[in-house]
Amino acid sequence: MSTTIQMINRRQFLKSSSGVALFIGISxxxxxxxxxxxxxxxxxxxxxxxxxxxxxxxxxxxxxxYNPAAEMGQGSMTSLPVVFAEEMDADWSMVRVEFSPQxxxxxxxxxxxxxxxxxLSAGSRVTKSNYTVMRQAGAQARYVxxxxxxxxxxxxxxxxxxxxxxxxxxxxxxKISYGALVPYLQVPSTLPDFTEEQLKNPKxxxxxxxxxxxxxxxAKVNGTAQFAGDIRLPNMLYGVLExxxxxxxxxxxxxxxxxxxxxxxxxIIPYDYAxxxxxxxxxxxxxxxxxxxxxxxxxxxxxxxxxxxxxxYEKIASQSKRxxxxxxxxxxxxxxxxxxxxxxxxxxNDYVYHAQMEPLNSVVQxxxxxxxxxxxxxxxxxxxxxxxxxxxxxxxxxxxxxHLQYLGGGFGRRTMTDFVTxxxxxxxxxxxxxxxxxxxxxxxVTYGAFRPLSLQRLKASTDAQGNITGFSHCVVAENGNLAxxxxxxxxxxxxxxxxEWREASHGIRLKHWRAVGHGPNKFAIECLIDDIxxxxxxxxxxLRRKLMVQAPRALATLEKAVExxxxxxxxxxxxxxxxxxxxxxxxxxxxxxxxxxxxxxxKIKVHRFWSAIDAGVIVQPDNVIAQMEGGIVMGMSSxxxxxxxMVDGKVQQTNFDNYP
Amino acid sequence: MATFTxxxxxxxxxxxxxxxxxxxxxxxxxxxxxxxxxxxxxAQCGACTIHIxxxxxxxCTLSVENVVASQKITTIEGLSEKGDHPVQKAWxxxxxPQCGYCQSGQIMQAVALLESNPHPTREEIKxxxxxxxxxxxxxxRIVKAIELAAxxxxxxx
Numbered sequence: 001m002s003t004t005i006q007m008i009n010r011r012q013f014l015k016s017s018s019g020v021a022l023f024i025g026i027s028x029x030x031x032x033x034x035x036x037x038x039x040x041x042x043x044x045x046x047x048x049x050x051x052x053x054x055x056x057x058x059x060x061x062x063x064x065x066y067n068p069a070a071e072m073g074q075g076s077m078t079s080l081p082v083v084f085a086e087e088m089d090a091d092w093s094m095v096r097v098e099f100s101p102q103x104x105x106x107x108x109x110x111x112x113x114x115x116x117x118x119x120l121s122a123g124s125r126v127t128k129s130n131y132t133v134m135r136q137a138g139a140q141a142r143y144v145x146x147x148x149x150x151x152x153x154x155x156x157x158x159x160x161x162x163x164x165x166x167x168x169x170x171x172x173x174x175k176i177s178y179g180a181l182v183p184y185l186q187v188p189s190t191l192p193d194f195t196e197e198q199l200k201n202p203k204x205x206x207x208x209x210x211x212x213x214x215x216x217x218x219a220k221v222n223g224t225a226q227f228a229g230d231i232r233l234p235n236m237l238y239g240v241l242e243x244x245x246x247x248x249x250x251x252x253x254x255x256x257x258x259x260x261x262x263x264x265x266x267x268i269i270p271y272d273y274a275x276x277x278x279x280x281x282x283x284x285x286x287x288x289x290x291x292x293x294x295x296x297x298x299x300x301x302x303x304x305x306x307x308x309x310x311x312x313y314e315k316i317a318s319q320s321k322r323x324x325x326x327x328x329x330x331x332x333x334x335x336x337x338x339x340x341x342x343x344x345x346x347x348x349n350d351y352v353y354h355a356q357m358e359p360l361n362s363v364v365q366x367x368x369x370x371x372x373x374x375x376x377x378x379x380x381x382x383x384x385x386x387x388x389x390x391x392x393x394x395x396x397x398x399x400x401x402x403h404l405q406y407l408g409g410g411f412g413r414r415t416m417t418d419f420v421t422x423x424x425x426x427x428x429x430x431x432x433x434x435x436x437x438x439x440x441x442x443x444x445v446t447y448g449a450f451r452p453l454s455l456q457r458l459k460a461s462t463d464a465q466g467n468i469t470g471f472s473h474c475v476v477a478e479n480g481n482l483a484x485x486x487x488x489x490x491x492x493x494x495x496x497x498x499x500e501w502r503e504a505s506h507g508i509r510l511k512h513w514r515a516v517g518h519g520p521n522k523f524a525i526e527c528l529i530d531d532i533x534x535x536x537x538x539x540x541x542x543l544r545r546k547l548m549v550q551a552p553r554a555l556a557t558l559e560k561a562v563e564x565x566x567x568x569x570x571x572x573x574x575x576x577x578x579x580x581x582x583x584x585x586x587x588x589x590x591x592x593x594x595x596x597x598x599x600x601x602x603k604i605k606v607h608r609f610w611s612a613i614d615a616g617v618i619v620q621p622d623n624v625i626a627q628m629e630g631g632i633v634m635g636m637s638s639x640x641x642x643x644x645x646m647v648d649g650k651v652q653q654t655n656f657d658n659y660p
Numbered sequence: 661m662a663t664f665t666x667x668x669x670x671x672x673x674x675x676x677x678x679x680x681x682x683x684x685x686x687x688x689x690x691x692x693x694x695x696x697x698x699x700x701x702x703a704q705c706g707a708c709t710i711h712i713x714x715x716x717x718x719x720c721t722l723s724v725e726n727v728v729a730s731q732k733i734t735t736i737e738g739l740s741e742k743g744d745h746p747v748q749k750a751w752x753x754x755x756x757p758q759c760g761y762c763q764s765g766q767i768m769q770a771v772a773l774l775e776s777n778p779h780p781t782r783e784e785i786k787x788x789x790x791x792x793x794x795x796x797x798x799x800x801r802i803v804k805a806i807e808l809a810a811x812x813x814x815x816x817x
Contacts, residue, residue: 073758073796213755220760221751221767222743223695223736230694238689263678282689283681357699357707357761357795408697408761409795441700622755626801630758633797656704656793 054084054100054137061165061179063090066100068107069130070121070380071216072407072414073630075623078215079127080134082619086207087138087200088145090178091165097215102385102402109133111383119381122415122512124585127619139194144187145178152176152184164206202617211622216406228378228405229361233434236363237266238282239426240289240438243274245446245651248299248507251275255293262288267429271422278426282438289440300507301649306453309504310348313455313476316502317346323474323502326484330496335470339461343535345528347456349520351644353659354513358408359444360419364389364427365434372399373424374434378407380415388417392424411634412512416449445659446651449511450644452477456524461496466536468547470496473525475517477501479510486518489525491554491583492547508646514631515584519638526580540579541567553614554581554588560612561590575607587615591632606636665729668693669738677724684708684719687735695736695764699793706792709765710735716772736764739771747771750809758796766792770806779810 056064065084069076081097084090100107108117109129142162149167150157153174161168168175192198202208219225244251253259253275256268264284269276275292279285336342363376373389379402381387386400393400407414423437439447454477461470471494477483480501487499513519533543541562548555558581562568571577575596582589594608611628618624641660645652653659663676668691675690682701687693687710696719699707703718710719711734712727727733739745747770757763766789773780773788780788785806794802 073760075758213752214757216760217752217755217757218743220757220763221748222740223693223764224743225760226694227697227761229698230688232689232692232694281677281685283678283685355795357697357705357759357793359698406761407759409759411795438698441702441705626755626758626798629800630797633799634795637797655702656700657702 055088055141057178057182057185059179059182061091061094061177062096063088063094063178064096064098065090066107067097068100068109068119068133069126070378070404070407070410070414071099072121072378072380072410074121074126074627075214075620076121076126078212079619079623080130081215082207082212083131083134084138084141086205087135088141089162089164089200090138092207092212094165094179095215099404102381102404104385108385118383119385120383120415121380121410122382122412124515124587128586128616131617131619135199136194139199140191143191143194144185145181147188148181148184148186149176151186152181208617208619209621212620214620214623220406225406227358227408228363228376229358229408229436229438231363231376231405231436233363233365236434236436237278237280237426237430238285238438239269239276239278239423239435240282240285240440241271241274241276241422241443242289242292242294243443243447244294244296245654246296246299246649247301247447247509247651248273249296249302250299252295252297253292254295255291258293259288259291262291269426269429271425274422276422276426278430278435282436285438286440299649300505301646304506304508304646304649306351306506306644306646309453309506310455313348313504314346314457316476316504317455317457317474319502323500324480325498325500326480327473327488327497327499329498330470332470332472332496332498335496336459336461336472338463339469340464341535342459342461343528343532344457344459345524345531347458347520347524347527349454349456349523350642351450351453351508351646352513352638352642353445353448353450353644353653354409354411354413354511355445355642355656355659356407356409356411356413359441360413360439361437362420362423363434363436364420364423366393366424366427366431368432370428370431371395372401373427374401374403375420375424376403376405377420378405378410378414379417379420380407380410380412382415382417384417388421389424392421393428411514412516413449416511441656442654445644445653445655447509448644448651449509451513451516451519451638452479452483452508452510454483454517454520456520458524458528460528460532462532462536466538468492468494468529468532470494470498471525472498472500473521474499475501475521476504478504478506478508482510482512482516484517484521485515486521486582486584491551491581491588493550494547506646507649514634518582518584519635522580522582523639526582530578544579544581548581554583554590557581557588557590557612557614561592561610564612565592565594565608565610567592587613589613589628604640662725664724664727666724666727666733667729667731668733669735670732672729675724679723679725681724682720683710683722683724683727683733686724687719687733693735693737697761697764699762699765704791704793705762705765706769707762707765709768709792711768711772714772714775716769734768736768739767745771747774747805747809750805753808754801754805756798756801756805758794758798762792762794762796763798766794766798766802770802770809773806774810780806782807 065081071077104119111118264280266278365374386397427435457474533540592610697707699705703721708719
């Protein structure tokens with residue numbers, strides 16, 4: 001087989017013939033360094049301690065740093081190791097990066113519950129949640145090297161310092177590279193937890209905040225970057241499922257014997273919502289999928305016509321009974337009663353589809369005794385780091401080994417585990433043969449999990465001076481958790497605010513889609529603010545300046561965007577500029593857009609876009625720019641082009657010929 | 661099943677597959693050339709773009725029997741020995757990829773563009789690259805990379 005599988009697990013440490021694995025425990029754990037040649041000892045230590053290996057050093061100076069996060073284009077393969085290397089004071093040119101094992105108790109960052117740990121690459125949390133974890137671990141690695149050098153030279157540790165991969169004795173001017181210290185590696189009996197003050201002073205950063213090329217880009221331009229669908233294993237079978245286009249419908253297969261008689265077909269596996277096919281080759285599986293004759297039951301979605309639903313939503317928004325309260329500050333009703341003027345507007349938002357470029361897929365191999373499994377998948381990880389496989393097989397989580405691969409886009413879709421558990425079901429049937437499950441693009445579209453359709457009904461009040469005194473926001477949608485994110489105007493000085501979610505229900509599969517509610521909610525909020533500015537004959541920037549009076553960081557992004565875009569300068573005839581501000585996961589951003597509209601076709605052309613953000617500590621500046629560029633493109637696409645529709649509950653779009 | 665002989669990256673290879681099998685599955689699943697990606701299966705996204713005799717072709721809708729042994733197939737793996745084709749170097753310089761899934765197809769399309777038009781205008785770049793989709797939205801950097809490569813190309817060809 002031509003494929004090499006990138007994995008790092010206990011066995012691989014044992015297989016290593018050179019180098020030292022530096023195991024740094026979580027707080028309080030005894031650190032140890034073991035020559036990888038001493039296989040028995042490595043084995044014994046691994047069995048004795050739940051140790052974490054963040055880094056592996058070799059005599060030749062090579063350093064392998066393990067990345068605990070998924071890499072889906074957001075740059076974790078570089079940003080997190082950069083943070084580690086910064087504190088370790090490593091020579092970045094000697095660093096290689098590999099994915100860590102998927103073991104949250106070891107590699108996880110702080111979870112939702114105090115004391116819990118999760119590995120989750122979603123919700124804009126990767127850099128934020130791992131920043132301190134990686135700094136601590138890197139500082140501990142550096143401490144071990146300093147300790148080793150002090151023993152090796154028999155000098156006090158306090159006389160020593162580090163510089164770009166070397167330990168230096170300031171008194172004697174002796175200098176030794178990290179690699180050269182490997183044969184002497186010793187670890188202290190206790191390893192300190194470093195306080196912020198003991199970590200590197202940010203003004204001394206050599207790597208954080210500097211332009212460093214992304215680690216995995218060369219592999220992504222020569223075709224070697226490995227995605228889960230690229231895995232090929234001996235005796236591997238191929239699985240596909242037909243899930244139909246009516247979410248929740250149950251299938252009855254009409255031509256089982258005909259399908260089983262087709263060349264290469266190994267088995268047909270029924271699911272509650274799908275028919276699965278296992279075949280020797282992918283093309284056989286796909287041919288059989290096309291021949292399936294399935295009767296589908298009705299479902300909760302039957303009868304639902306997405307493009308005719310807004311009158312019903314408007315009715316829900318008009319009911320006197322309030323929904324679930326999300327924000328309630330001051331007294332918005334009173335503000336409306338006392339208002340000099342009120343403004344209302346409805347905004348409608350369609351279902352949109354993730355359309356990550358790599359359709360969902362996974363590879364699973366279940367052991368012959370069904371007691372363990374290997375999983376290769378591009379996943380955003382999740383609360384259940386073993387991605388539902390233990391439940392499918394009825395085995396403990398530690399019996400499932402997840403080999404994380406690059407993700408061909410995530411955007412929230414790959415926080416779900418449907419494409420992994422489905423494959424586990426197939427692999428269990430065929431154990432010990434590995435199974436590759438592929439979702440076709442049609443599967444990925446029609447059985448997608450969309451950003452919910454919604455109605456945003458907004459109302460605002462102003463006083464006689466034109467100050468915004470009250471702001472209410474009602475979202476009608478399925479799934480309030482998804483639909484209401486971004487609804488809170490925490491950075492605007494509006495004394496009375498109210499936001500609520502009113503429920504609709506259509507039986508459609510839904511999921512986070514790039515933050516999810518922020519898109520529709522911020523769009524609605526910023527549009528209404530523009531309506532008010534226009535009516536009050538105020539410049540939209542001036543109005544926002546007033547609103548941001550209590551939020552200097554927000555205001556700074558506005559001022560920067562204004563400056564870059566020359567907001568006040570004359571503009572080409574036929575063009576106009578617009579401004580919007582939002583916050584997501586602590587990052588503040590102002591965008592200014594210059595566009596023109598073809599008055600006959602209504603077609604909008606975006607000519608220029610400026611974005612100013614405050615995202616806190618910037619680990620990789622060029623990557624942040626890339627993320628903003630991509631986010632702007634995806635945002636424009638979702639607003640101007642994208643729409644999933646249902647007729648009688650059935651998803652009407654199938655592939656890129658009709659989506660967007 | 662039938663046996664087909666293909667000239668891929670200057671190497672003659674034989675595969676035994678059914679008539680009608682798409683060249684994409686032959687490359688990826690039968691020959692292990694997984695740098696070429698599956699995105700849509702209907703020639704709408706360009707993730708599977710390869711070259712046949714130097715012209716960009718979507719491998720997903722091309723049946724294996726429609727490629728003859730005398731035609732030269734080039735995939736991303738065969739574009740250069742060490743990933744150092746001028747377009748690949750420009751791609752790294754521009755830090756173009758994000759998730760990276762579409763980038764093999766983008767690069768193959770871009771190489772074909774520059775072979776036929778070494779100094780494209782920005783509009784020509786946009787028109788030629790239009791059919792290769794990138795959900796991460798790396799289009800700005802793809803344009804930049806092609807412009808970089810177009811400049812370099814003077815010295816390299």
